[in-house]
Amino acid sequence: MAQRLLQKAPGPADARTPLSAPARLRVRWLQAEDLPVMAAWERDPEIAHLMGRRFQTDADVREWWGTLNRGGDRLGFAILLDGRLIGDMELLHISRAGQEAEVRICIGEKAAWNHGYGTVALDRLMRLAFSDLGLTRVYLRVTRDNHRAIRCYAHLGFKKRARLRATGRLSGQPDLILMDVTAWSVTAADR
Numbered sequence: 001m002a003q004r005l006l007q008k009a010p011g012p013a014d015a016r017t018p019l020s021a022p023a024r025l026r027v028r029w030l031q032a033e034d035l036p037v038m039a040a041w042e043r044d045p046e047i048a049h050l051m052g053r054r055f056q057t058d059a060d061v062r063e064w065w066g067t068l069n070r071g072g073d074r075l076g077f078a079i080l081l082d083g084r085l086i087g088d089m090e091l092l093h094i095s096r097a098g099q100e101a102e103v104r105i106c107i108g109e110k111a112a113w114n115h116g117y118g119t120v121a122l123d124r125l126m127r128l129a130f131s132d133l134g135l136t137r138v139y140l141r142v143t144r145d146n147h148r149a150i151r152c153y154a155h156l157g158f159k160k161r162a163r164l165r166a167t168g169r170l171s172g173q174p175d176l177i178l179m180d181v182t183a184w185s186v187t188a189a190d191r
């Protein structure tokens with residue numbers, strides 16, 4: 001069903017991206033064959049800095065994958081450009097009762113940065129989250145110095161809500177910004 005849901009019409013963000021982008025870009029469920037490519041992205045120091053490290057060991061990857069898309073509180077998606085994997089997205093901490101979830105996105109292929117693909121892919125995921133999963137709020141954390149990501153999120157209606165100081169283990173790293181977008185604000189922006 002989700003495959004059908006994810007093929008929805010391009011969203012409003014597509015107006016500002018190259019005309020060819022929406023047709024070339026596809027979002028589908030993550031598959032096991034995607035994991036080695038994602039692991040390679042994770043080893044890139046720049047991406048690790050922007051994303052934070054999710055996995056320390058192969059066992060971490062197996063544990064993460066073992067519970068993804070299996071009816072729990074996490075859903076994972078692949079972003080394909082012309083059929084090639086360029087990034088991934090995850091809805092996590094999905095709360096049906098609270099009607100909210102956290103989102104993270106990583107375009108791992110650096111050559112694909114700044115082409116509007118992140119905005120288009122996330123726009124499609126937000127439509128799935130609000131229309132089909134029935135969520136009313138999606139939030140995310142982003143490092144304060146990640147200006148590209150913050151601009152991408154702002155295009156989709158995410159607002160800065162709080163600044164989380166980097167302390168303890170994270171001391172010396174950039175502070176985190178908490179952003180969120182609600183179903184109501186997206187609906188209002190569509191009018």
Ligand SMILES: CC(C)(COP(=O)(O)OP(=O)(O)OC[C@H]1O[C@@H](n2cnc3c(N)ncnc32)[C@H](O)[C@@H]1OP(=O)(O)O)[C@@H](O)C(=O)NCCC(=O)NCCS
Pocket residue numbers: 016047050051087105106107108112113114115116117118119120141142143146147148149151152
């Ligand atoms: C963040 C990410 C998803 C954005 O996707 P993208 O396809 O590269 O971004 P888009 O092209 O859709 O939008 C980026 C916007 O930031 C702007 N931008 C790029 N670099 C910038 C900078 N240094 N300062 C300010 N704005 C910048 C672009 O011009 C564009 O805005 P515009 O459309 O108004 O011109 C993607 O770059 C990525 O995954 N990066 C690596 C991992 C990461 O940072 N993930 C997010 C962690 S919270």
